Amino acid sequence: MNTVLLIIDGMMPDEARLLPTLERADYRWTHSHTPAGMTPDSLCCILTMLGVKAAQVPTGRAWLEALATGEPAARGDLVLRCNGIDLAGGKLGPSCYRPLPPLGDTGRWIPLGGYKNLLVLPGLGHLECGICTFAPHQNQNRRVDLLLPTAGDPALQLFLRQLVARYGLWPWGQAAYAPLPTAAQLGLAPGAVVCRTEVVAGLGRALELSCLVPPGSTAEVDTDLSQKLRCALQAARTYPFVLIHINGADEAAHRRDRRQKTAFLQRIEREFLAPLAGALPPQSTLIVTADHGTDCRTGKHWAGAVPTFVFDPTEEVAKWHEQL
Incomplete structure (x- = not known):
């Protein structure tokens, strides 16, 4: 049975x-x-x-998504989804492919195919609770400037907003390890x-x-x-x-x-x-x-x-x- x-x-x-x-x-x-x-x-x-x-x-999905890829994040890492997004006219548009910029020692990318990517930031899992982001598929055609990511850590907030402004990459779904x-x-x-x-x-x-x-x-x-x-x-x-x-x-x-x-x-x-x-x-x-x-x-x-x-x-x- x-x-x-x-x-x-x-x-x-x-x-x-x-x-x-x-x-x-x-x-x-x-x-x-x-x-x-x-x-x-x-x-x-x-x-x-x-x-x-x-x-x-x-509260977020990205750490589990990394677990699925065979390139899992460590328990102390912070992971975010980064979707390529069309931001024409200052509004959240449809998803699209965007090239990934080099990160150096800041972190690493896990491309998921097409417009989907994961951003792994080592050792920053403790900052998850101070981050606020918006899922792009739930906010299409809304003004970008009203939906930019915020973070309790100023350097992290600046970095996430630069991903949007410079590269058309939209961070969301932030997650650290959570036991299930x-x-x-x-x-x-x-x-x-x-x-x-x-x-x-x-x-x-x-x-x-x-x-x-x-x-x-x-x-x-x-x-x-x-x-x-x-x-x-x-x-x-x-x-x-x-x-x-x-x-x-x-x-x-x-x-x-x-x-x-x-x-x-x-x-x-x-x-x-x-x-x-x-x-x-x-x-x-x-x-x-x-x-x-x-x-x-x-x-x-x-x-x-x-x-x-x-x-x-x-x-x-x-x-x-x-x-x-």
Whole structure:
């Protein structure tokens, strides 16, 4: 008996209709995975789903993202995401590739591909609590001068603002090491995470779950879903618990591209969900949900209730639902 949890990042409640396989679910409900007072993102929502208490959820994502890369930061380091951003007209525009400047002894870059980068600043983890930044995907078209990073340390603040002004690199998601309970401590069976998105892979590693990155995965709408399906089915035959994360719909919604998001969700139905539901090992429970919604009208994450669909529910899944 095993449990497979499929998280379709950014799927809004009214978009579940694009996946007809969900209509065959034995059990369904709606619930927000965003803890009260928190901004919806994959980190807090997925950890909440897995039973991590709100007080234990890290305030930033970047340290876990570094953990996913194979170039982890030290426990005393400060890590920030640095997105390349179009700042034309003095407003936060869409993400774009930006060359990375040399850092010398100040720190090091971890390029994540495309517009995404991590900035590791050795020994500065203690400064995290004094930093205030703004996620670019939640603040598009707002004035840059109202959103510049601030820090309690003046030299650090100047450095972060220079990254914006000189290089078009937007720091955010700052994080130092924060301990998380292991999957075993959360009562989860030994398991694996099938994903490409760094923050999901990083939280998987932190929870001591195996991390499987399928070939051809991009965390975008061009990801190879057939390879992800093969990897997910192999994991389901190997581990009692498997978490699968598919990210492309979230990215399309951040671009406010409803047509692209719709087409990708239809691909998920055709190339992943329908064949997955038909090929899982006997006595498998399949749970399909979104971590949070991402609204194509605004390009922002949405903290409202998202649907959850359960196929072949076990007694344990029913208990989980009753606790929500």
